[in-house]
Amino acid sequence: MSGEQDWNKKSVKILSRKGGNTKCADCGETDPQWASYTLGVFVCVTCCGIHRNISEISKVKSLTMAKWDEEQIQFLDQHGNDAAKAKYEAHVPIHYYRPTHTDCHVLREQWIRAKYERKQFMKNEGADGSPDSKETGVKEGTLFKRGRDNGQYLARKFVLTELDGTLKYFIKSDAKEPKAVIKIDSINATFQPEKMKHNHGLQITYVKDNKARNLFVYHNDGQEIVSWFNAIRAAQFHYMKVAFPTANDKEILSRLPRNFLKEGYMEKTGPKPTDAFKKRWFTLDHRRLMYYKDPLDAFAKGEVFLGSTEHGYQVKAEIVPNSYSNIWNYGISISTPDRTYLFTCESEQDRENWLSVFKKVISIPMTVREFAVEAQFKHRS
CATH class of the missing domain: 2.30.29.30 (Pleckstrin-homology domain (PH domain)/Phosphotyrosine-binding domain (PTB))
Structure with a gap:
């Protein structure tokens, strides 16, 4: 019996390395370690937890710890992630957000429920699925x-x-x-x-x-x-x-509601050499860097537009001594055609994370629409 179980586990493992099965059927996480033997899909541990909540539709097992019988293995072999996608995601509206493994629980849960429980995309529905x-x-x-x-x-x-x-x-x-x-x-x-x-x-x-x-x-x-x-x-x-x-559709989709590029605390000083540093919550939304006194403020205290390197925008690391009332001294300067902004981060790793995102943004050429936004920033200041 144990020999048969070993063979079955090996068979399931082989199936998990086949085609689309190497990533979670629902969020794209690599190397999923669970499978639904009623839907025929391979899923990650987080999505597996959601599948357990729709147990009347999806029954899941661990690829390595559970016992698999011959019928369940055959079902997985006959289905798999690619087949499930063709069936359950046949008519997902082009604008509909498909969550990834980095997204929050409610997005992932409702995506899974929409697919398998409500069968929302097996036929054309409304713009938001209704x-x-x-x-x-x-x-x-x-x-x-x-x-x-x-x-x-x-x-x-x-x-x-x-x-x-x-x-x-x-x-x-x-x-x-x-x-x-x-x-x-x-x-x-x-x-x-x-x-x-x-x-x-x-x-x-x-x-x-x-x-x-x-x-x-x-x-x-x-x-x-x-x-x-x-x-x-x-x-x-x-x-x-x-x-x-x-x-084109790809360009438009990149502009639809999306996660912020980065958020977190930095210190910021004003334009005068005597201005003190103040701790602020920063949010980077594409080229718009906004800062707030509190993360839940309704209005930004200020904003910085991040253009492109080919139009005079630069970002670099700075050493900031503790002489301007700053607590942190892992500095970043953002130079625009009109002004240089100075920020400090709590740690070297935090600075590297911010620098990486800033540099990626300014490396991208600006669109016609972004030139118009830049002009509005200049007019405002």
Whole structure:
């Protein structure tokens, strides 16, 4: 019997190295160590935990620790990740966000549930996976929004309208006038469970009067908050298809709501040699480096535009002595055509991480749209 089990384990291992099975079927993590013998997919340990929560659909086992019988091995052999993708991801909308292994739990969970539990992509559905949104181009509902001053989360009515490219929110559900009207093309939305201390926390960053603003929202239902995230992506995708008819889908997709390139604390000094260093929370969103007094502030205290090296932008490491009230002395300077900014990091590793991201950004040539944003920054200053 043990010989048979050894052979079965070896057979499963061989199957896990076959084609698309070398990466998790749901998040792309390499070398998955679990498999669902009812769906025929190989998954990583994190996605395996989600599969366990839909046990009526997916039954999982460890490739190395569990016993495998002949029928289960044959089922895996006849299916596998590539076959499952062709079946369960046949009609994923082009704008729909496919989570990776670095994404938060709610995104991964709802992606897995959408595929296997709701079978959302086995036939064409609406723009965000719901039939009504495609018909009307409008998504409406209640989200809990963080108050700018008191930090309390209160229910607010939100309306996303694809036709006029806006996201509005209202203080009361029956209010006629919105509290804010946000242009869809200026939005970035990213999940922030750790920062917001809520598993379904979503940060909506947008630009108004060329200044960054933040809304922090959540919904208790994971499916609903992910639906909002993908509805924003859908509306933005369709808006940009009209606004930039010569842009290809890949270019547009790169501009849709995405994770920030990097966030964290650095110290910053002002333009005068006598200005003191102050600790600030920094967020890098593509070429816009924003800094805040607190990570959950609604408004940025300031912003720096990162252009490209071919247009006079430079980034380099600096040694900053403790003579300007700075606590940290692992310095970074960002030189723009108009000014040099000086920051300090807590550790050498932290500085290397920031430098790596900054250098990558400025190595990329600027687009026509980015030149317009740069001009707005110059005009503002």
